[in-house]
Amino acid sequence: MLEVLSVTKTYRQRGRTITALDDVSLTIPDGALYGIAGRSGAGKSTLFRILTALQRPDSGKVVIDGDDLFSLSRRALRERRRKIGIVFQQFNLLHGRTAAQNIEFPLELAGVPAEQRRQRVGDLLDLVGLADRADNYPSQLSGGQKQRVGIARALASEPSVLLSDEATSALDGETTKQILDLLSQVNRELGVSVVIITHELDILRRHASHVAAFDGGRLVEDGPVLSLITDPASRIGHDLLPRFTSAPSHGIRRALVTLRGEEHAAGFLADYGKDADYRVLSGAVYDVVGEHLARYELDLPDEAAVAALDSRSSDAITVEYA
Ligand SMILES: Nc1ncnc2c1ncn2[C@@H]1O[C@H](COP(=O)(O)OP(=O)(O)O)[C@@H](O)[C@H]1O
Ligand SMILES: [Mg+2]
Incomplete structure (x- = not known):
């Protein structure tokens, strides 16, 4: 040390x-x-x-x-x-x-x-x-x-x-x-x-x-x-990995979702799609410390979509709002 x-x-x-x-x-x-x-x-x-x-x-x-x-x-x-x-x-x-x-x-x-x-x-x-x-x-x-x-x-x-x-x-x-x-x-x-x-x-x-x-x-x-x-x-x-990069949104809120680990990233959008009619503003996968880290910027249409997203947040899934 x-x-x-x-x-x-x-x-x-x-x-x-x-x-x-x-x-x-x-x-x-x-x-x-x-x-x-x-x-x-x-x-x-x-x-x-x-x-x-x-x-x-x-x-x-x-x-x-x-x-x-x-x-x-x-x-x-x-x-x-x-x-x-x-x-x-x-x-x-x-x-x-x-x-x-x-x-x-x-x-x-x-x-x-x-x-x-x-x-x-x-x-x-x-x-x-x-x-x-x-x-x-x-x-x-x-x-x-x-x-x-x-x-x-x-x-x-x-x-x-x-x-x-x-x-x-x-x-x-x-x-x-x-x-x-x-x-x-x-x-x-x-x-x-x-x-x-x-x-x-x-x-x-x-x-x-x-x-x-x-x-x-x-x-x-x-x-x-x-x-x-x-x-x-x-x-x-933020300097290491910029947040909120994209276009204007039309919904009520803009969310930034960061997913650590491939197993979470793969099924996330499909799963969330069952509960909310979101729009993807941007998405990318980054190499961070030998791990894959996926980041999606989502446009959320209503409070129900916000609640559904919040309920998915965990150690591996970080949710932030603009
Ligand atoms: N030998 C020196 N004599 C006078 N000022 C120095 C000397 N070495 C560094 N400094 C000053 O100390 C500060 C930090 O410099 P430095 O450690 O070289 O920064 P960095 O490597 O981040 O560019 C700067 O303001 C620099 O001008
Ligand atoms: Mg130097």
Whole structure:
């Protein structure tokens, strides 16, 4: 588990004080794929540097798996940092080393014996799909391949958490998707917590289990993605999955129905049709956190239709009104 407790960080610039993080507390559960969202200047990169112990906060704590990072000695902190996996935006590969040698580098620093290193590098190359590129230098690899090497290198010391700050912003759309799929796979298959910092909400809607939204150095909202997008009061939930998109209605009320799980979505409209003469204004199925989520915008003709819809609401079926 990774905990941020009342972290504040300010910068001084030309006599002015900029509060980059203002009393931020959050918890990243084990095994989460935790997305951090916010506009430029929101404080995301500052939080990233503090979570990875590249920078100290002015006050507050970061506790990873029980270790209070900033109360460790310098040496202990250096050791501890080896267990925090970092994926860099510009890959930060060593140009004079092959893909395999880049992945091996942290293992050399940690004094892992050669035979064990070889084995581990082989496994990691397989994991990131670059077994046939082991002997290529960074200049011989595409951006996506370089980032795969970066991810393998970050995983070499078996971290409990992998953090990335805009790790795909140097990549095109299709490559971005592949890299995020790889990070999801690492999260699922290795059980490593993954923190993805991005301003692209589309990425978070598809991949994140939890999202925290930042604005002006403050944490404004956080929680499981499914809870956020089915909570009518959630701003980030609305940004992740917009509500009420369509045309004017003619009935007495306009309802937004969100259905989780295919078994509910499939029969819902037919079943509701037995009780109400509704009109569908829009409907779509989204991939959210590996689940299918169906959303219908309905035009309801009368109070009986409203009552019939209300009676169907459950954990899996959320009903909201415009
Ligand atoms: N080294 C620095 N010196 C002065 N101000 C900084 C520094 N780094 C970040 N800031 C300021 O702190 C705020 C948060 O920045 P940052 O954490 O980079 O946000 P984000 O990554 O969300 O765009 C911004 O107002 C930024 O200008
Ligand atoms: Mg940033």
